[in-house]
Amino acid sequence: MKRYAGYVFDLDGTLYLGDHAIPGAPETLAELRRRGARIAFLSNKPIEPAASYAAKLNRLGIQAAVEEVINSSIVMARYLSRTAPGARVYLIGEEPLAEELRKRGIRIVADPLDCEYVVVSWDRQFTYQKLNDALQAIRNGARFIATHPDRTCPVPGGEVADVGGMIGAVEGVTGKKVELITGKPSPITVQEAMNLLGLPPDQCIMVGDRLETDMRMGREAGMATALVLTGVTRREQVESSPWKPDYVLESVRGLIG
């Protein structure tokens, strides 16, 4: 397998499953670092801060600096601070996202009629009241954007409702489609990863377990792509997908095999 200057790794289903490292992942990452590769860790999950992901990776034997981790909260906060500095946001989302936004000068407002953006994310405290606030804000001219597109999040034994529910609810009452999603597979997320690595896409490979987010984003950005079969995708699904990866690997171990 070809060697790349930069490796962008999805997390869940790629480097770990729940609380267990994928067998071979710690050794693979150690070997890539030994070879001098640059590494980024990329997750759509906005409900924990980057430091938690870095801590988890280290706990599982995978060396990771907090600066190497990008999740959809960080991408959204950077996107807004770049394109609408100091923007006023009505937030459907959890505290780690609010924290990222505030850190970059975005103001979270309680009054839906006093915002320029409705930012929708995974929110386990989502209520009718928040939904109705979002309706009033968007009727009043606020833009409607979201952190990531995932319908559900895998958990041991099944899956739980993710941001797809909150986006669907707001679309359902406003009759409007979400205008922008900054997380995977958006090019906004690729750009953040390339900035972090300091490399152009054609020197990097995207490694993940999902065709419609990880592989799609990598291909569209001009990166090489490697699908691992340790997560949600089975080998049979590759053939019928429009997002065929360059490599299909039993696990990340194949990157150094």
Add this chain to the structure above:
Amino acid sequence: MKRYAGYVFDLDGTLYLGDHAIPGAPETLAELRRRGARIAFLSNKPIEPAASYAAKLNRLGIQAAVEEVINSSIVMARYLSRTAPGARVYLIGEEPLAEELRKRGIRIVADPLDCEYVVVSWDRQFTYQKLNDALQAIRNGARFIATHPDRTCPVPGGEVADVGGMIGAVEGVTGKKVELITGKPSPITVQEAMNLLGLPPDQCIMVGDRLETDMRMGREAGMATALVLTGVTRREQVESSPWKPDYVLESVRGLIG
């Protein structure tokens, strides 16, 4: 204007607006009754019992018996008791709907893995927990049906989030479209109105203020249709609609004019 044996009236925007009768509505209804017409009152709003609507109509000077009122809660309860007697339901909805369901032998269950149907309705106590329960139920094989399709409900000075938000949320996490909506403009609702009037559709007229629910349902059922301009629709919108009514009236007064 032609006389009909049966008149099916939408409520909000047609006979009253908020807490005020549409001028001429009481006299019109009284005259229709004097002529021997049969009357049904039809609302998609599930958050109050039929008795509340009858009481409100009487308070506004419009004679109405509770048996003449059909709302989307009643239609859903009758539909389920007819097609799935004793069914077990996980409910996203408010107490008046739960009450109608229980009255007809439908069991409301708290465990999403113990239901055959997820019934989705307007629920001002909607939460993430209910959304996630609906996901688990539908993953487990439960059918996904809803009382009515309205995105919003008009209120003085604006509109508030209606069942469209709850349907959108569940569609957003399951990736499945709602299988059946029993309220307007469903033929299930027309059938309930025809049963109530004891008349065939071609002897009846549907009177309402919405093209895409009231007029559509009336036309599809083979009823005559009269659009009133006292609610959400303006005359200019009629031309471009696929649901052109037989009559466009300034108000219900035109029915006897």
